[in-house]
Amino acid sequence: MEPLMAIAIGMLYAAAIFLMLRRSIVKLVIGLMLMTNAANLLIFTSAGMTRGAPPLIPEGMLAPEGVVADPLPQAVVLTAIVIAFGVLAFAVVLIRRAYEVVKADDLDMMKDTDT
Structure with a gap:
């Protein structure tokens, strides 16, 4: 499963970089969204993709029984999703304004308004 995820993550990164190099600011934001999704998948994949029980310790024991899921990557990715949504909302408002x-979404035309 990890090699398939590595290929999918690589394709997401490639598509994100391709879109971020375009002149349209809308494509730039779409590329930014793809890059955040690729980073989240990378964190999940690097933590190990094993199915397991919730990381709960039964009463009276010192360690959980059997294979358990690692909660740290899940918490990190959940935080990253919230931050990415906030950045996306800010970028959409900034693009609209x-x-x-400027009346255009071309980045070169936006540079001409600096004078």
Whole structure:
């Protein structure tokens, strides 16, 4: 399963970089979304993709029984998803305002308004 995920993550990173190198600011934000999703999948994959029980310790024991899931990557990815959503919301508002001022989504046309 890990080699398949590595290929999928590589394709997501490649698509994200390709979109982020385009001149359209909308494609830049879509590439940013793809890059955050690829990073989240990378964290999950690097932590190990084993199915297991919840990491609960039964009463009276010092360690959980059997194979358990690692909760740390899940918590990190959940935090990353929330942060990525906040960045996406800010970027959408910023793009809308920039489009209202410049009347274009081309990054080169936005540079011409700096003077």
